[in-house]
Amino acid sequence: MWDYTDKVKDHFLNPRNVGEIENPDGVGEVGSLACGDALRLSFKLDENKRIKEVKFKTFGCASAIASSSALTEMIKGMTLEEAEKVTNQDIANYLGGLPEEKMHCSVMGREALEAAIANYRGQKVVKEDFEIVCKCFGVTDREIIKAVRENDLKTVEQVTYYTKAGGGCAKCHPKIEAILEKVRKEMEQEGILQRPERKKLTNIQKIKLIEETLGREIVPALKADGGDLELIDVEGSKVYVALRGKCSFCPSSEFTLKQYVESKLKEFVSDDIVVEEVKP
Amino acid sequence: MRTVYVDNNATTRVAPEVVEVMLPYFSDLYGNPSSMHFFGGQVQKKVNEAREQVADFLGADPSEIVFTSCGTESDNAAIFGTLDSYPEKRHFVTSRVEHPAVLNVTSYLNRKGYRTTEIRVDREGRLDLDELKESISDDTALVSIMYANNETGVIFPIEEIGQILKARGIPFHTDGVQAAGKIPLNMKKSTIDMLSISGHKLHAPKGIGVLYIRKGTKFSPFIIGGHQEKGRRGGTENVPYIIGLGKACELAKKHLGDENTRVKALRDYLETKILEKIPNTLVNGDRNNRLPNTLSVSFEYVEGESILLLLSDLGICASSGSACTSGSLEPSHVLRAMGVPFTAAHGSIRFSLSIYNTKEEMDYIIEHLPPIIQRLRDISPFWKDYLKSQGK
Numbered sequence: 111m112w113d114y115t116d117k118v119k120d121h122f123l124n125p126r127n128v129g130e131i132e133n134p135d136g137v138g139e140v141g142s143l144a145c146g147d148a149l150r151l152s153f154k155l156d157e158n159k160r161i162k163e164v165k166f167k168t169f170g171c172a173s174a175i176a177s178s179s180a181l182t183e184m185i186k187g188m189t190l191e192e193a194e195k196v197t198n199q200d201i202a203n204y205l206g207g208l209p210e211e212k213m214h215c216s217v218m219g220r221e222a223l224e225a226a227i228a229n230y231r232g233q234k235v236v237k238e239d240f241e242i243v244c245k246c247f248g249v250t251d252r253e254i255i256k257a258v259r260e261n262d263l264k265t266v267e268q269v270t271y272y273t274k275a276g277g278g279c280a281k282c283h284p285k286i287e288a289i290l291e292k293v294r295k296e297m298e299q300e301g302i303l304q305r306p307e308r309k310k311l312t313n314i315q316k317i318k319l320i321e322e323t324l325g326r327e328i329v330p331a332l333k334a335d336g337g338d339l340e341l342i343d344v345e346g347s348k349v350y351v352a353l354r355g356k357c358s359f360c361p362s363s364e365f366t367l368k369q370y371v372e373s374k375l376k377e378f379v380s381d382d383i384v385v386e387e388v389k390p
Numbered sequence: 391m392r393t394v395y396v397d398n399n400a401t402t403r404v405a406p407e408v409v410e411v412m413l414p415y416f417s418d419l420y421g422n423p424s425s426m427h428f429f430g431g432q433v434q435k436k437v438n439e440a441r442e443q444v445a446d447f448l449g450a451d452p453s454e455i456v457f458t459s460c461g462t463e464s465d466n467a468a469i470f471g472t473l474d475s476y477p478e479k480r481h482f483v484t485s486r487v488e489h490p491a492v493l494n495v496t497s498y499l500n501r502k503g504y505r506t507t508e509i510r511v512d513r514e515g516r517l518d519l520d521e522l523k524e525s526i527s528d529d530t531a532l533v534s535i536m537y538a539n540n541e542t543g544v545i546f547p548i549e550e551i552g553q554i555l556k557a558r559g560i561p562f563h564t565d566g567v568q569a570a571g572k573i574p575l576n577m578k579k580s581t582i583d584m585l586s587i588s589g590h591k592l593h594a595p596k597g598i599g600v601l602y603i604r605k606g607t608k609f610s611p612f613i614i615g616g617h618q619e620k621g622r623r624g625g626t627e628n629v630p631y632i633i634g635l636g637k638a639c640e641l642a643k644k645h646l647g648d649e650n651t652r653v654k655a656l657r658d659y660l661e662t663k664i665l666e667k668i669p670n671t672l673v674n675g676d677r678n679n680r681l682p683n684t685l686s687v688s689f690e691y692v693e694g695e696s697i698l699l700l701l702s703d704l705g706i707c708a709s710s711g712s713a714c715t716s717g718s719l720e721p722s723h724v725l726r727a728m729g730v731p732f733t734a735a736h737g738s739i740r741f742s743l744s745i746y747n748t749k750e751e752m753d754y755i756i757e758h759l760p761p762i763i764q765r766l767r768d769i770s771p772f773w774k775d776y777l778k779s780q781g782k
Contacts, residue, residue: 122699128769143772144732146693146712146719150771167771171695171712175769247719270719277719335501 114172115206121176126183129165138225140218145247145274147174147215151181151222153230161185161193166222173212180204181219190227196220197260198272213272217257243285246278251289258293259302266290266369287369316379317344323378324351328371332357339371347382349375352389363387391705394751398591399540399568399684399742400709405593405641408634412595415630423627424618437627440636447639448585448602449576456601456619457632461567461588462491464601465534467612467623468563468584469495472532473504475608476561479531485509485517485546486727487539492565493723509535514676515544515728523554532561537569537585541711541724541740542675543684545573552581561607567591571642572649572681583607589631593744594638598631645745653743654682656752660741661685663756668763670776672734674711674725683743686711688725688734691773692766697739700762706755711738733772 114122131137134152141148147170156162164186166178181201185193198216202208208216240250257263257272266286270276276286311319324341332339337357342350351371357363364387372385395403415433423434438452445452458464469492473482484496486508493508500506507525510518517535526533533555538545548564555562563584569575571592577585584607589598603609603622615624664687665671674686689697694712701708711722712735720726721735730738741755767773 122696123703125769130771130774139771143691143736146721146732146736148771167769167774169691169770169772170693172699174693175696274719 112173112209112212114176114209117180117204117206118173118176118208121179121205122172125166125175125179127165127179127186128167130167131163131165136226136228136230138222138227138229140221140225141170142248143169146170147218149174149178149218149222151178151219151226153185153226155190155230159189161188161190170215170218171212173208174215174218176205177201177208177215177219178222181223185223190230193223194227196223198257199261210268210271213261214274217253217272221253243289244273244275244278244282247274249273249275254286254289255293258290259297263290264294265373284365284369287365311380313344319379320344320349320375323375324371327374327378331370332366342388347380347384349383349385350388351385353387392754394706394747394754396741396743396747396751396755397707397709398744399543399740401590401596402593402744403746404590404595404634405638407641408594408637411637412630412634415633419629423629424616433629437629437632440632443636444600444639447575447643448570448587448600449578449580450602451605453620454577454602454605456603456622457627457635458599458601458623459597459628460599461489461565461586461591462599463612464586464588464599465489465491465563465565466495467601468586468603469499469532469534471609471612471622472561472563472584472607473499474610476531479529481505481507481527481529481531483507483509483522483525483530483533483535485511485535487511487515487541487724488534488536489540489565489567492534492536505529511544511727513729515539515542515674515724516676516679517546517551519547519550519554522551526555526558526560530558530560532563534563534565536565536567538566538573538681539675539724540568541722542686542728543568543681543742544675545569545679545681549581556581568681568684571646572683574646577602577604584609589635589638592638592642594635595631598628598635600635648745650682653745653747656747656749657683657685657741657743659749660743660752660755661687663752664759667756667760671763674728674730674734674738685741685743687739687741688730689737689739689763690733691770691776692737692763694737694739696766697737697762700765701739701755701759704758706758709740709742711740712736 131152131154135155137152139150150167153161153164164182166182168175168178184204198220201216201219240252243249243251243254253273254269254275261272263269266276266283269286276283329339336355338354340352340354342352353363367385367387375383419433421430421433423430423437441452441455444455482499482504484492496506509522535546535551537548552562561583564582566585567588570587583604585602587600590596611622613624618627670690672688674688694710698710711725725735725738
């Protein structure tokens with residue numbers, strides 16, 4: 111059973127502002143029956159251009175209904191400029207948090223709001239302008255980038271929790287990984303991400319740490335699948351490894367190297383590590 | 391708050407009679423059945439009796455009963471124990487709607503270089519026997535098909551499959567976890583080579599299972615250790631649980647009639663009333679070939695987790711094949727394999743009854759379920775769209 115907060119339970123059991131506004135100023139709809147959740151949000155402005163009335167209809171689980179209800183309560187009385195600044199994290203915080211696997215419910219709320227505001231302004235959020243990364247759930251690169259930035263996401267799994275992308279056939283995982291890498295690099299350059307200060311390592315310390323990390327975090331898992339990996343050389347931040355056993359002819363070995371080996375070494379040794387494969 | 395427990399395909403109440411026979415083996419009678427002294431010997435005698443009770447329930451010989459730790463272990467042992475006995479054969483056949491204890495082993499085997507076939511099911515959840523016949527060959531080491539599906543309750547034509555395989559000399563394992571205690575099983579008249587059962591699905595506690603292995607079936611132990619279970623499963627016997635399971639099997643045999651008359655009547659009553667009171671509701675699975683206790687229904691345009699939590703708020707315990715309940719993003723693999731449309735797959739609820747359920751409890755569900763569905767449909771954007779499309 112999910113560990114929902116009392117606030118989530120309250121907004122699920124007693125949802126606020128359910129319904130559809132007749133002749134709304136803006137209406138936004140995201141999600142679909144196939145995806146398992148959907149939200150239709152409509153609002154009306156008062157003479158001061160503040161949100162006077164807002165209503166929702168949601169098909170989905172408890173946290174989807176609670177997120178929608180929370181969103182409507184949060185944005186009532188806001189100007190559109192203020193409402194635009196509401197992030198999915200704000201929605202989750204309002205509810206006292208959501209299980210990480212359910213964060214996509216809060217993202218759905220923010221997306222519906224965005225769509226409704228765009229509808230009011232006569233703009234259209236056209237999905238076709240962006241690349242569909244996850245075909246199973248129809249998630250675009252734009253949505254993934256936004257979720258990564260707003261929630262400081264680090265792994266593919268987290269991207270799935272927040273956007274659903276990658277939650278079906280898993281074929282898009284390498285693509286999501288590439289987006290993650292690119293966006294996080296940009297965030298670093300923009301100074302949004304603070305690198306944790308690490309002790310400067312001597313060469314010997316570094317090689318030792320790499321060996322330890324490989325032995326503890328990586329090799330056992332590869333061996334379990336009939337593969338293996340050997341450390342060949344370390345040159346500055348470049349780590350040369352050779353794949354052995356089943357890994358050496360596995361079609362997803364490149365993915366294993368980047369997604370798995372490199373990210374573990376980045377986590378435990380140094381952020382700038384690049385892993386390269388030495389072919390026999 | 392009252393509790394109406396209708397999730398018996400997930401787990402069952404431990405029968406009070408079962409608890410009672412187990413208790414002495416947690417305290418005074420702690421001997422090891424393998425010991426040479428009288429103190430262990432008296433325990434061994436009880437373990438043997440339990441083995442006879444299980445064998446009697448399954449229509450098997452006591453020597454064909456191997457105690458395990460759970461249904462999953464039984465399934466794993468049957469598959470790996472057989473594949474290990476036929477190292478030259480590299481093909482494994484199962485169905486798309488198996489329990490993860492078999493399905494995830496299938497993907498594991500696939501990664502390990504085995505060829506695997508997962509037999510299709512139709513919209514009613516019935517197996518495609520033609521596909522099964524076409525898929526098997528001399529390279530097939532084992533076919534493992536569940537006796538009855540845990541989500542829909544659909545019963546598969548196990549003996550028909552067994553005949554096909556027997557003619558080809560291919561070993562046959564069936565996961566009988568959901569079937570045991572709900573439909574009659576008789577290994578003496580069966581073509582099954584191996585059958586898994588799980589204690590906690592038939593009013594014994596969690597942590598005990600059985601693998602029936604027909605005499606003469608090739609099998610290598612999955613858990614390697616001592617001489618226990620005639621060398622087919624190492625590890626000191628889980629004495630209290632084995633004795634509990636023996637009692638549970640004795641009771642299950644006694645209650646089988648009740649399952650197929652009274653429990654079935656309750657299920658049918660629940661089904662009829664739900665269909666009568668709630669529009670746009672469909673039953674998942676072949677209604678003519680179904681476990682007597684299981685009802686899988688889909689409510690269109692609403693989502694399962696929301697239904698479950700509102701039911702739970704009233705003390706009603708059921709389960710769902712919706713995506714959101716599992717933490718995965720896609721609805722149950724069983725409903726997807728059956729091709730249940732998305733309008734319905736996300737809103738599926740499984741009610742699974744036991745001999746402890748009463749008509750009064752069914753009435754409680756029938757009273758509270760329709761307003762719950764209506765309430766969620768009122769929140770759902772698709773329901774109004776649907777009504778509009780129907781000109782309502």
